[in-house]
Every structure is written in structure tokens, then in C-alpha cells.
Amino acid sequence: MKTIVHVVGARPNYMKIAPLIEALKHVNGFRQVLVNTGQHYDDAMSRAFVRDLGLPAPDHDLGVGSASHAVQTARVMMEFEKVCLGDRPNLVVVVGDVNSTMAASIVAAKLLIPVAHVEAGLRSGDRTMPEEINRIVTDRISDVLLTPSADANQNLLAEGVPDDKIHLVGNIMIDSVLRHLPLATLDRVRDRIAVEDGGYGVLTLHRPSNVDERRVFQRILDAIGAIAERLPVVFPVHPRTRQRMHEFGFDKAWPARVLLTEPLGYIDFLSLTSHARIILTDSGGLQEESTALGIQCLTLRENTERPITVTEGTNQIVGTDPEVILAGFERAMSPAATPRRPDLWDGRTAGRIATVLRNVLSNR
Numbered sequence: 001m002k003t004i005v006h007v008v009g010a011r012p013n014y015m016k017i018a019p020l021i022e023a024l025k026h027v028n029g030f031r032q033v034l035v036n037t038g039q040h041y042d043d044a045m046s047r048a049f050v051r052d053l054g055l056p057a058p059d060h061d062l063g064v065g066s067a068s069h070a071v072q073t074a075r076v077m078m079e080f081e082k083v084c085l086g087d088r089p090n091l092v093v094v095v096g097d098v099n100s101t102m103a104a105s106i107v108a109a110k111l112l113i114p115v116a117h118v119e120a121g122l123r124s125g126d127r128t129m130p131e132e133i134n135r136i137v138t139d140r141i142s143d144v145l146l147t148p149s150a151d152a153n154q155n156l157l158a159e160g161v162p163d164d165k166i167h168l169v170g171n172i173m174i175d176s177v178l179r180h181l182p183l184a185t186l187d188r189v190r191d192r193i194a195v196e197d198g199g200y201g202v203l204t205l206h207r208p209s210n211v212d213e214r215r216v217f218q219r220i221l222d223a224i225g226a227i228a229e230r231l232p233v234v235f236p237v238h239p240r241t242r243q244r245m246h247e248f249g250f251d252k253a254w255p256a257r258v259l260l261t262e263p264l265g266y267i268d269f270l271s272l273t274s275h276a277r278i279i280l281t282d283s284g285g286l287q288e289e290s291t292a293l294g295i296q297c298l299t300l301r302e303n304t305e306r307p308i309t310v311t312e313g314t315n316q317i318v319g320t321d322p323e324v325i326l327a328g329f330e331r332a333m334s335p336a337a338t339p340r341r342p343d344l345w346d347g348r349t350a351g352r353i354a355t356v357l358r359n360v361l362s363n364r
């Protein structure tokens, strides 16, 4: 029996691990162990997702909580090392690009435990983003690089990663989207959020570069205010953003047609996004989800590590200048091109990853 340890820690991890754990249940010869680092800990940021996605209760809860990048990363490393020494996994699976991803991969690599990275090869080229550092480090020390799209393979090859470590498997987040879409109806959220099908926008905002600086946050607020004159906007507020709004005195600065809510669970949020007219976001995952759903998306950043959502999907990179955002909004309201769902974003990525992992482990 071989042991696979899966690591999750922050909200965008859960929907990437859940389909893989499910797929590996059908492969004989594996014991699966789930580790939750506790990088996110609020019910709405963590447990609500575990419940919605049907994830098993974690075998280890590391409880690291919030801290500076160095402290948070170090805490994950210290606690995860104990797990690895106890469980002696044959493989550690990490997903995405959060601090927990990088921390766990460093620990495993130093204990000579092979690391598989799901969502490998994405690059924004912007090292001011903490996630970009996490991506580069994790990919550099991973043994199995599972990529969502061909551009990610190109990035890894250009960095000198050997071809035989790279496996183009598709986008596992879309497995979760397609699986839960039948449950995602507006009736689920109507008691809290009164919106008409196709008649509203959804906003998410949490990047430090957007919300930690008052001037930038103000520009985004101005743009959203102008958009809300045309279309009501639902805004589930991330805890970091909530804190900054409070500090900057922005709590009451939003027009009435911007509906502020607490962070939502996975299926409630999918209900909102899948029926929206437009999504405005600085998230990485939401760029992909909107492309998979065929919903227009404006990305409030200067760059993206997911260019395929622009070239093939519904995404526009508009930054934080209100004029550019509003021009993007006009284009999104009457889109010129018909988007397509990228290859292998088909809901079957977890099965492909399970096959790769089975082959890798049987060869060791």
C-alpha cells in the first residue's frame, strides 16, 4: 500500500484536491491522507468549502493561521515535517500557488519524498506577486508537474524542466465546476441576495496590490460605482479586503446597487457566478471558472498567469484604471468573439492525474 499525502490550506485549494481524492479512491493500492494547513480558518473561507465539496475530514489539521509570509511559511514547514516523518508518504500532492503549497513542497523535497504539483507551469512574470514566487519555487523542486494548458508546458520547458516530468492533464478546477453546476441555482442564495438571472455582475477583490493601497482601492471603487449605475454588482468581501475597507473608511462608500455580502460557500458562489452577466475579479481561479462557464470576465490586474483565458476564453485584462475598466465593461456587454472552453477543461482532469500518479508510483 502506497501513501499519498494531499495538502490543502487556503480557499482556492479545496476545489482542486476534492476531485483528485475522489478519483484516487477508485485506484487500488493507495492510502490517501489529507492535511489541512489552516492557512485559512474562518468557516466561510475553509470549512464551508470542505462541506460543499464533500472532502473528507482532514487527517491532520496544522492550525497555522495568518501571519507574515515568512512566519506562515515557516509554521507550515515545521508542522508538515512532523506529518511527513510520521506518515512517511510515497508522494506529496500540492495544488495551486499559495504559501502552503510552497512550504509543503520544500519540506517533502528535502525529505526526498517526491512532490506532484497540480496546476504547474503558470507564470505571470510578475515577481511582486507572492504567488509567483510560490509557483517558481514549487515547480523547481517538484518531480511531477501536472499542467492545465499547453502554455504552462512552454513556460516549464523554457525554464529547463525536463519534458518527461511534465504532464498536460487539463484544469482540475473545472472538474469541480462541472460537477456542482447542476446544484448551482439562484434559489440557493435568494434569501440573502436578490438578483435576476443574467442581470447583475459579481465582484471579488483581495490581491494585496489592489486592496492594501488606498489610492488603488479608491480607483477600483470609482470604476465599480460607475458600472453599478448600469448593472447591480454583488460583492462577497474577502476578510483581507474587509479589514482594509475598515481602515480606509470605505465601509459605507459603496453605492446602493453594490450588494456587499460575507464570503460565500463554494456552491452558493458558483450559483452567483454561473448566472451573472459579468464577473470582475483579481482572483486567478475565477478567470478560469468564468471562461469555463462562458461568462464575460474583467480581470482587475496588470497581468495574468492564465493567458489562455484571454486568448480562448472570456477574459480581458483591464488593470485598475477606471477608464480602461469601463471600456472593457462596454466590450464585455457586447462581446465580439465567441469564447471556447480550452482543451482538457472537460471535467475529466482528476482521472488523468490519477493515471499519471499511478504510473509514477508503480515505476518507483
Ligand code: UD1
Residues within 6 Å of the ligand: 010, 011, 012, 039, 040, 041, 042, 045, 046, 066, 067, 097, 098, 099, 100, 130, 131, 206, 208, 238, 239, 240, 243, 284
Ligand atoms: C491567500 C493566498 C492567495 C489566494 C487567497 C485566496 C498566499 C500568498 N496568498 O491570500 O494566493 O488567492 O488566499 O483567498 O498564499 N483572514 C481571515 N480569515 C481567514 C483567512 C485570512 O480573517 O480564514 C485574514 C487575516 O487577517 C489575514 C488576511 O485575511 O491576515 C490575509 O490572509 P492570507 O492567507 O495571508 O492571504 P490571502 O489574502 O487570503
